[in-house]
Amino acid sequence: MEKAFNLVQVRDNFKTNNASYFLKIEANYWGESTRALEGEDPVPWAWITELFVEKYFPDCVHNQMEIEFLELKQGDKSVAENEAKFTELARFVPEYVRSESQKARMFQQGLKPEIRRGVLALQLKPYPFIVQAALVIEIDQKLAAREKADKKRKIDDVEETSGQGGSNKKSHKTVGRNKNKELRG
Template identity: 55%
Template sequence: MDPTKARAWLKEIEKAFTLVKVEADQKTYFAGYFLKGEANYWWESKKALEGDGVITCDRFTELFLEKYFPCYMKNQIEIKYLELKQGNMSVTKYATKFIELARFVPKQVDTDEKRAKRFQQGLKPWIRG
């Protein structure tokens, strides 16, 4: 269970849906089709538990993220983001790590000001100055 891979998979599926103009009521069927291995077994059992009604794409996304990006993982990533310091990293490597973690904490970086302030806080003091 790698939350970054799970989020990346969802992003790729959403891009594919946009590209081929998949109708909203078909998205869940297509997303389910592209699940492989354990994820496919999980989805088959989850569909049975959800009942006979239509499972919307939003509901699919919610269920998928509950399974592959649960709250405790979100909390761990948020802590990593908040504790991120440049340390021995180059500024470029620090920036890359910052961007990687920031995409998982959208409320922390929802303005340029918040993003810049947090980025500066993690820099080495002599660079920050």
């Protein structure tokens, strides 16, 4: 909301009244009751925002977001999905991403080891370059895995058609045993 007020250059003494228009039902009721406590005097915007944060974003929620941010790992997510979650959580813990280098370092720590190694080897500094490099490495790894699977599938197909597959070996052994029985019998 603060961004919207800055965009249209709303003065502080009008922010409190305009904010109630944008708030959802429960938050709107809260805002109206808070303003009612102050009576006719305009409620200072800084005070309203402080109370709003205390009510809707208490310390326990902030602490949980901080823990989630610090423990964020890529896991099964794509680099793009991990970056989106990183950006979402970083808003709540600006103390960990004050500079581009801090932000880059925190993001790198959560990448899969094989992607992190590739990014670290490039020694990139700005956060956007690190994200881009991680995306490229991830795409390359997926292509390499697909090529490896295709190559294995082709080798398996060749073995089956050339008679070296497991079922053909078994039939040769069975025929050999039957011949031995006939010779003995």
